[in-house]
Amino acid sequence: MNYIIELIKRSRSLSFYILLALIFLSGVFSESTGLIKEFLDTFDDWIYLLRQNMLIVFTSGITATFLGIGSGILMSRPWFRRYSNIFAQGFNVLSAVPTLAVLALIMTVTGIGFKSAFIGLLTVTILPVVRNTYQGISEVPEHMIEAARGQGMTDQQILWKVQIPNALYVISAGVRTGFALNVGTSPLITLIAADSLGEYIFTGIQLNEFNSLLIGSLSVAALAIITDFILTKLQFWLIPKGVNPLRFT
Amino acid sequence: MIRLENLTKHFEVPGKEPIIAANNVSMEVGKGEICIFLGPSGCGKTTALKMINKLIPKTSGKIYIDGKDTDDLDAITLRREIGYVIQQIGLFPNMTIESNICVVPDLLRMDKKKSREKASELMDMVNLDPSIFLKRYPRELSGGQQQRIGVIRALAADPPVLLMDEPFGAIDPINRAVIQDEFLKMNAELGKTVLFVSHDINEAIKMGDKIAIFRDGILEQCDTPDEILSNPKNSFIKDFVGTDRALKRLTLIKVSEAVLPFLAAVKAEDSLEKAENKMRDRNVHLAVMVGPQGRARGYLTREKIKGEEGGMVGEYISPIPGTIHENDNLHDAVSQMYVHACDWLPVVDDNGTYKGFITQHIIASMLGETPRKRGDKIT
Amino acid sequence: MEDIIRYVTNNYPTILKLTIEHLYLVSISVGAAIFSGVPIGILITKDKKLAEKVLYVASVIITIPSVAMFGLMIPILSMVNRGIGFWPAAIAIFLYSQLPIIRNTYTAINNIDPALREAAKGMGMSDWQRLSKVEIPLAVPVVMAGVRMAVVMNIAVATIAVYIGAGGLGTIINEGITGTNSTKLIVGAVAVSLLAIIADYLFLLLQKILTPKGLSEVTS
Numbered sequence: 100m101n102y103i104i105e106l107i108k109r110s111r112s113l114s115f116y117i118l119l120a121l122i123f124l125s126g127v128f129s130e131s132t133g134l135i136k137e138f139l140d141t142f143d144d145w146i147y148l149l150r151q152n153m154l155i156v157f158t159s160g161i162t163a164t165f166l167g168i169g170s171g172i173l174m175s176r177p178w179f180r181r182y183s184n185i186f187a188q189g190f191n192v193l194s195a196v197p198t199l200a201v202l203a204l205i206m207t208v209t210g211i212g213f214k215s216a217f218i219g220l221l222t223v224t225i226l227p228v229v230r231n232t233y234q235g236i237s238e239v240p241e242h243m244i245e246a247a248r249g250q251g252m253t254d255q256q257i258l259w260k261v262q263i264p265n266a267l268y269v270i271s272a273g274v275r276t277g278f279a280l281n282v283g284t285s286p287l288i289t290l291i292a293a294d295s296l297g298e299y300i301f302t303g304i305q306l307n308e309f310n311s312l313l314i315g316s317l318s319v320a321a322l323a324i325i326t327d328f329i330l331t332k333l334q335f336w337l338i339p340k341g342v343n344p345l346r347f348t
Numbered sequence: 349m350i351r352l353e354n355l356t357k358h359f360e361v362p363g364k365e366p367i368i369a370a371n372n373v374s375m376e377v378g379k380g381e382i383c384i385f386l387g388p389s390g391c392g393k394t395t396a397l398k399m400i401n402k403l404i405p406k407t408s409g410k411i412y413i414d415g416k417d418t419d420d421l422d423a424i425t426l427r428r429e430i431g432y433v434i435q436q437i438g439l440f441p442n443m444t445i446e447s448n449i450c451v452v453p454d455l456l457r458m459d460k461k462k463s464r465e466k467a468s469e470l471m472d473m474v475n476l477d478p479s480i481f482l483k484r485y486p487r488e489l490s491g492g493q494q495q496r497i498g499v500i501r502a503l504a505a506d507p508p509v510l511l512m513d514e515p516f517g518a519i520d521p522i523n524r525a526v527i528q529d530e531f532l533k534m535n536a537e538l539g540k541t542v543l544f545v546s547h548d549i550n551e552a553i554k555m556g557d558k559i560a561i562f563r564d565g566i567l568e569q570c571d572t573p574d575e576i577l578s579n580p581k582n583s584f585i586k587d588f589v590g591t592d593r594a595l596k597r598l599t600l601i602k603v604s605e606a607v608l609p610f611l612a613a614v615k616a617e618d619s620l621e622k623a624e625n626k627m628r629d630r631n632v633h634l635a636v637m638v639g640p641q642g643r644a645r646g647y648l649t650r651e652k653i654k655g656e657e658g659g660m661v662g663e664y665i666s667p668i669p670g671t672i673h674e675n676d677n678l679h680d681a682v683s684q685m686y687v688h689a690c691d692w693l694p695v696v697d698d699n700g701t702y703k704g705f706i707t708q709h710i711i712a713s714m715l716g717e718t719p720r721k722r723g724d725k726i727t
Numbered sequence: 728m729e730d731i732i733r734y735v736t737n738n739y740p741t742i743l744k745l746t747i748e749h750l751y752l753v754s755i756s757v758g759a760a761i762f763s764g765v766p767i768g769i770l771i772t773k774d775k776k777l778a779e780k781v782l783y784v785a786s787v788i789i790t791i792p793s794v795a796m797f798g799l800m801i802p803i804l805s806m807v808n809r810g811i812g813f814w815p816a817a818i819a820i821f822l823y824s825q826l827p828i829i830r831n832t833y834t835a836i837n838n839i840d841p842a843l844r845e846a847a848k849g850m851g852m853s854d855w856q857r858l859s860k861v862e863i864p865l866a867v868p869v870v871m872a873g874v875r876m877a878v879v880m881n882i883a884v885a886t887i888a889v890y891i892g893a894g895g896l897g898t899i900i901n902e903g904i905t906g907t908n909s910t911k912l913i914v915g916a917v918a919v920s921l922l923a924i925i926a927d928y929l930f931l932l933l934q935k936i937l938t939p940k941g942l943s944e945v946t947s
């Protein structure tokens with residue numbers, strides 16, 4: 100056991116070689132199965148679908164982020180206090196709902212197409228954003244708010260100068276989760292007749308076309324990983340140092 | 349400066365009698381005074397304090413600050429003119445130390461440059477290096493350092509009044525003593541009127557010009573520490589300040605106030621006769637021998653030289669038991685006497701120069717005297 | 728509404744069968760993930776660098792959307808003739824469950840008050856006794872929280888697994904989508920949502936039961 104641990108620990112250079120070997124092997128593999136040829140043949144489609152996919156993820160994600168943060172802030176306001184618990188519970192329950200079920204339910208209302216897909220992705224993204232915004236704001240300790248009030252801050256100033264800045268990290272975690280769900284759900288919108296990289300995957304499954312399957316899957320996986328990577332970086336650099344656990348030393 | 353008139357607070361509790369957290373409290377704190385609110389947990393100290401900056405709305409009564417009825421002031425404006433320090437410190441983690449200190453100046457839209465300079469000055473006053481700490485975030489400071497920032501944040505806009513709710517409660521005893529000293533020194537310079545909640549009687553005695561002791565929302569006694577210790581109004585106060593209240597009074601008196609100055613100082617080459625005469629004249633039983641620099645070198649007693657003749661002081665000298673600094677208080681002096689198992693101590697100043705001595709006898713007689721104000725001299 | 732009631736009363740054996748299929752897939756895979764994830768989580772508490780690597784890999788895996796994961800799995804598993812059906816779904820769920828389970832085990836054990844550990848050592852417990860008598864019981868609720876996350880998440884993943892022939896409640900939704908049949912869409916969506924919500928709630932309950940009294944704030 101210890102030997103294995105040692106091996107993994109010293110694996111910095113090892114993993115580099117393994118990676119190289121994998122890249123080489125997959126190159127050989129894809130050449131021999133015609134993956135690369137297939138990819139080049141359908142390159143225009145790929146670009147189009149990628150763009151559509153990114154477009155809907157980005158627009159629905161951003162919309163959901165703004166709407167979600169706004170609603171989360173409203174939920175934390177004193178005049179909403181008496182309902183906010185019920186809402187928070189509701190959001191907790193709703194976030195257990197599978198994303199395909201969300202798409203299915205929206206389809207019963209707005210039918211198929213881009214609009215339904217957009218609403219679906221927005222719904223999927225907004226839940227964690229609202230939840231974390233509300234949670235982040237209400238978790239700012241009471242004594243900190245008392246200190247702010249005692250210094251003579253108005254309720255508005257307490258919200259903008261103390262509560263929201265201190266909730267930022269939790270909010271950003273919600274946005275990350277939301278976007279991950281969004282990207283993860285985006286291939287499914289193919290099912291309700293909206294353009295996305297899911298087309299490669301579902302066609303691949305139906306026709307038992309491994310090349311198409313691989314192109315779709317690798318693209319979607321890369322899109323998801325890159326999106327999360329970018330958001331992590333944004334989270335690291337945009338959240339002020341004093342409230343960003345990633346930057347605590 | 350601050351006057352409370354029949355201040356009363358009822359907390360409504362659904363389905364029960366309301367809790368009376370403040371019951372007709374009337375008191376006055378003069379400009380530049382430090383008044384300590386003291387009392388057992390739940391007696392209403394915090395409530396009384398927070399009514400002053402309207403964090404808790406009062407049920408009835410009046411609060412005047414500088415002669416102005418606070419009912420006529422709006423809460424936000426009022427709070428910006430009153431410094432506020434809480435036990436949990438409540439620094440804002442999202443702001444640097446500098447922005448934390450400058451919160452109120454910025455809210456008041458004071459000149460940025462001036463307020464930053466002021467922040468540096470205040471940090472110097474509490475022995476924190478501004479060049480190191482101003483750009484840090486609260487979590488990069490120790491608890492004691494954060495608490496210091498909490499205090500100077502309340503001072504940044506130069507409010508005439510400071511409210512502090514157990515500001516040093518969360519700090520370890522050694523650090524607490526240091527911060528208390530720093531605060532006293534700072535306020536001696538700034539002259540703020542301070543209301544300070546504590547439930548540590550020793551802190552109250554050390555810090556307070558006045559102590560207000562509460563029980564169940566009622567202000568039982570509000571007086572100088574010495575008055576409270578020597579003349580507790582009732583048995584509750586008596587119990588609260590403790591059976592050792594006489595000893596606690598000792599901390600209120602500095603050694604320099606009780607010292608018998610230069611009494612019977614003799615030199616090594618003085619004759620025994622001269623020494624004996626000196627002691628008889630001053631009616632004391634010992635004499636301290638000082639060296640050429642004025643330091644205490646040893647002592648001799650009347651018993652020791654009784655019947656001896658013709659010698660010099662230097663031959664009969666015993667080593668001194670220890671020394672006490674003139675700025676220490678009598679409590680320190682007494683404990684030093686116990687440490688050295690003696691009933692007197694020579695008093696020295698910063699340079700170690702002999703200033704006189706104190707005896708247990710004098711201390712005991714001082715405690716027996718009528719209450720005194722701080723700074724009164726023994727005559 | 729009437730349609731829905733009629734559909735449910737006419738088809739409840741099918742719905743039940745699909746529900747069981749769904750649960751079977753999730754519970755087998757998450758169950759297996761507990762057996763691998765908990766030991767890994769314990770193991771990596773011994774070495775911070777290793778822990779970072781393992782958690783990093785697990786978090787990359789969980790970032791991969793389930794549809795893509797299936798798509799990658801099919802060609803690979805086809806080599807052993809298991810490209811479609813139960814296996815790719817089960818393996819995907821197994822992989823997705825690693826992060827919540829490993830991470831929660833790891834943090835649970837790491838967060839145990841060092842004083843407690845000292846005390847256990849002071850009483851003369853061996854490493855193994857300490858682990859089994861002190862650390863694991865204290866960690867169980869936190870690990871359960873991870874399992875709960877894995878279960879809820881993978882009920883959703885299993886829904887999508889219908890497209891690789893793994894059955895489950897996704898079948899009804901799929902039929903609803905292809906036939907634009909609102910009744911089926913609603914029944915499928917509600918059924919699978921209820922399943923997830925109920926599982927979430929039951930695991931929360933279990934988590935509370937397993938939490939030693941006086942430690943209840945640990946499992947949030």
Ligand SMILES: Nc1ncnc2c1ncn2[C@@H]1O[C@H](COP(=O)(O)OP(=O)(O)OP(=O)(O)O)[C@@H](O)[C@H]1O
Pocket residue numbers: 359360367368369387388389390391392393394395396547
């Ligand atoms: N918001 C409130 N609602 C109801 N009762 C309250 C409220 N705040 C305080 N009280 C009650 O008022 C009384 C005085 O409380 P207060 O906080 O002023 O005590 P304190 O002297 O500061 O005590 P401590 O030393 O523990 O801080 C207590 O009995 C307390 O329970």
Ligand SMILES: [Mg+2]
Pocket residue numbers: 393394395513
């Ligand atoms: Mg209090």
